[in-house]
Amino acid sequence: MLVPIKPLYHLQLIPKTVNSKLAHPWNESSFYRNGRDALISGLLNFNLKKGSKIIVPAYICSSVTDHLKAFGYNVILIDINKELLLPINDIKKEIIKKNIKAIILIDYFGFLSAQNIEIAKKIKENHSDVIIISDRCHSAISCRNLNHDNIFFDMIMFSFRKSIPCHTGGALFPSTKRHNEVKFNTPNSQFFLFLMKNYFEKIILSIGWPNINSQHLRNFFSKIFNNFFLSVTEQYTAFSVKPKNLMLPKILYNQLANQSYLMKIKNLRLNNYYHLKKKINEVSINMPIEIGKLSAAPQTLPILDATGTLMDHLQKNGIGAYSWPNKEIPKEVAKNKKMYKNSNYFNKNIICLPIHQSIDNKHILKIGEVIDTWHAAKHES
Ligand SMILES: Cc1ncc(COP(=O)(O)O)c(C=O)c1O
Numbered sequence: 001m002l003v004p005i006k007p008l009y010h011l012q013l014i015p016k017t018v019n020s021k022l023a024h025p026w027n028e029s030s031f032y033r034n035g036r037d038a039l040i041s042g043l044l045n046f047n048l049k050k051g052s053k054i055i056v057p058a059y060i061c062s063s064v065t066d067h068l069k070a071f072g073y074n075v076i077l078i079d080i081n082k083e084l085l086l087p088i089n090d091i092k093k094e095i096i097k098k099n100i101k102a103i104i105l106i107d108y109f110g111f112l113s114a115q116n117i118e119i120a121k122k123i124k125e126n127h128s129d130v131i132i133i134s135d136r137c138h139s140a141i142s143c144r145n146l147n148h149d150n151i152f153f154d155m156i157m158f159s160f161r162k163s164i165p166c167h168t169g170g171a172l173f174p175s176t177k178r179h180n181e182v183k184f185n186t187p188n189s190q191f192f193l194f195l196m197k198n199y200f201e202k203i204i205l206s207i208g209w210p211n212i213n214s215q216h217l218r219n220f221f222s223k224i225f226n227n228f229f230l231s232v233t234e235q236y237t238a239f240s241v242k243p244k245n246l247m248l249p250k251i252l253y254n255q256l257a258n259q260s261y262l263m264k265i266k267n268l269r270l271n272n273y274y275h276l277k278k279k280i281n282e283v284s285i286n287m288p289i290e291i292g293k294l295s296a297a298p299q300t301l302p303i304l305d306a307t308g309t310l311m312d313h314l315q316k317n318g319i320g321a322y323s324w325p326n327k328e329i330p331k332e333v334a335k336n337k338k339m340y341k342n343s344n345y346f347n348k349n350i351i352c353l354p355i356h357q358s359i360d361n362k363h364i365l366k367i368g369e370v371i372d373t374w375h376a377a378k379h380e381s
Pocket of ligand 1: 033034035036037060061063064106135137138158159160169170
């Protein structure tokens with residue numbers, strides 16, 4: 001059995017909810033082609049000039065830092081602490097020393113919203129003019145009231161593809177426009193490629209062969225699909241002068257407008273998370289983030305493995321486990337192991353286990369079995 005790395009799309013969703021209205025927070029958001037464009041649009045909306053300095057946690061994907069640099073911003077990387085948060089003292093020192101204009105706080109994997117709000121509050125006490133961005137790109141399905149959260153932030157940004165199956169989409173809350181009318185675009189080549197990839201994965205998962213979760217095959221297929229995608233969708237390689245507003249694809253709108261569907265995704269992810277966490281606790285594997293009550297549907301269940309052997313064992317046995325941002329960590333962070341010690345440590349040792357909405361009990365049991373065989377082999381050697 002193969003355990004899928006990400007959720008699969010079901011075509012039945014398309015015609016059902018075309019006339020439904022978007023609910024909170026999406027009825028108060030503006031939409032973009034991805035999370036990065038939402039961020040840039042928000043910064044431009046605050047008239048943040050080229051050359052302005054922005055603090056970004058060093059545990060980040062280079063696509064974000066590259067996008068900021070491409071729009072002329074000066075990225076100041078700071079290492080996160082052992083709780084995956086930016087240390088408040090380091091932030092305060094840098095604000096004064098480097099005339100910082102904006103800060104990004106990341107809710108990694110859908111966790112840490114409450115902790116990042118506390119950090120934002122402390123920054124605002126003395127530096128109310130610094131723009132604080134809440135990066136919630138890892139989970140677009142939240143249990144939080146964003147009107148409340150946004151008291152402490154200047155904007156909240158989202159990306160959809162990590163939470164719901166779609167080929168494009170990012171959002172900014174609150175909306176930067178007065179009248180955020182939703183306009184639809186006609187299905188484009190990107191959409192058809194997304195569907196093609198989705199069905200290709202569905203067929204392989206139902207046959208159970210070949211193991212598309214093995215690193216080798218994953219690299220092979222992602223190269224093929226990415227090359228194909230990029231050749232037909234130039235927009236992802238070329239930086240536009242202004243970030244483009246998104247003409248919402250129906251596939252995304254219909255999922256966002258379907259409240260009971262979103263609630264179902266949230267509940268499935270939370271149930272899977274707690275179910276798998278129980279297993280992880282039984283075999284005494286550590287987790288990087290200790291969470292009481294979850295306030296968003298998590299993207300993944302992150303665990304720590306310092307032996308460096310578990311990831312390979314999971315992937316070889318068909319589990320869609322991955323590390324983040326892996327090779328996409330900014331080059332300056334990867335090169336500077338001392339300065340960005342914790343970011344490099346988490347990049348090397350965190351394993352993201354799948355708990356998304358296409359995972360069910362049999363998948364959780366399979367993940368548990370594979371972890372057990374790894375555990376037994378470790379004790380034998
Ligand atoms: C923490 C974080 N923020 C922002 C983004 C950007 O999202 P998008 O790929 O939709 O631009 C990513 C993407 O991986 C991310 O991991």
